[in-house]
Amino acid sequence: xxxxxxxxxxxxxxxxxxxxxxxxxxxxxxxxxxxxxxxxxxxxxxxxxxxxxxxxxxxxxxxxxxxxxxxxxxxxxxxxxxxxxxxxxxxxxxxxxxxxxxxxxxxxxxxxxxxxxxxxxxxxxxxxxxxxxxxxxxxxxxxxxxxxxxxxxxxxxxxxxxxxxxxxxxxxxxxxxxxxxxxxxxxxxxxxxxxxx
Numbered sequence: 001x002x003x004x005x006x007x008x009x010x011x012x013x014x015x016x017x018x019x020x021x022x023x024x025x026x027x028x029x030x031x032x033x034x035x036x037x038x039x040x041x042x043x044x045x046x047x048x049x050x051x052x053x054x055x056x057x058x059x060x061x062x063x064x065x066x067x068x069x070x071x072x073x074x075x076x077x078x079x080x081x082x083x084x085x086x087x088x089x090x091x092x093x094x095x096x097x098x099x100x101x102x103x104x105x106x107x108x109x110x111x112x113x114x115x116x117x118x119x120x121x122x123x124x125x126x127x128x129x130x131x132x133x134x135x136x137x138x139x140x141x142x143x144x145x146x147x148x149x150x151x152x153x154x155x156x157x158x159x160x161x162x163x164x165x166x167x168x169x170x171x172x173x174x175x176x177x178x179x180x181x182x183x184x185x186x187x188x189x190x191x192x193x194x195x196x197x
Contacts, residue, residue, distance in 0.1 A: 015053045017043045022064040027109045031061065031117050062123035065114045068107075069131040075102055076155075077138040089142035090182055094175045096155045103159040112160070147185045151178065 021043035025034050036057065040047045054060040079096055083089035096102045103111070118125040132152065139148040154177065162169050 011045075014043075014045055014049060016067075018045060018050060018053060018060070019064045019067045022060055023068060023110060026061075026064065026113050027106050031113050034061070036060075058121060058123075061117065062121060062127070065110075065117070065124050066127045068110050068114060069127050069134075072102070072107065072111075073131060073134045073138075076135055080138045080141060083142060086142055086182065089139075090175070090178050093139075093151050093155060093178050094171065097158050097174050097178075098169050098171045103155075105163070108159055108163050111156075143182060144185050147182055150181050154178065154181070 018039060022034065022039045024042055025038045029038075034057075036047060036050050039060070040050055043049075050060060054063065076096065079102065080089060080092050083092045114124060114128060118128045135152045135155070136145075136148040139151055143151065154174075158169065158174065
């Protein structure tokens with residue numbers, strides 16, 4: 001029988017597959033066209049599995065967006081953490097904005113959907129706030145607080161604009177803008193002491 005506990009030990013990755021399937025369905029048609037049936041079909045699981053793991057569609061969407069935020073935050077931190085100087089940290093920020101790994105077309109679509117849905121769902125709104133805090137915390141490994149806020153706005157916003165702009169991102173312009181923000185910080189002395197700029 002679908003959705004019973006007997007199914008679970010035989011398919012331990014089922015919940016994760018459902019969440020990933022939900023993100024795929026959202027990316028293809030948006031939250032407003034996402035249904036239990038579409039998610040179950042994409043995940044190749046019985047429809048009853050969704051009600052076993054999730055307390056309705058709102059809960060499923062909230063957990064799917066939390067999964068997205070966790071994945072993106074991890075990549076974000078890994079990219080920034082690998083920098084050994086302020087200059088390398090600036091390049092990491094440029095890579096987050098312009099590079100192919102972070103904020104792919106699919107990711108941007110999901111981010112748009114998450115931000116819109118966050119306006120109407122407290123759980124997703126909390127996920128979004130936590131994501132911002134985690135991003136700024138990662139940038140804080142190399143930059144002062146005010147710079148972190150400005151750079152994070154660039155990292156999120158510039159690719160979003162780029163999604164609707166036919167012209168490709170100008171990496172030199174992005175790099176120059178990032179450097180200008182970092183150089184304008186009044187308390188950059190501690191970063192410069194590390195030999196970055």
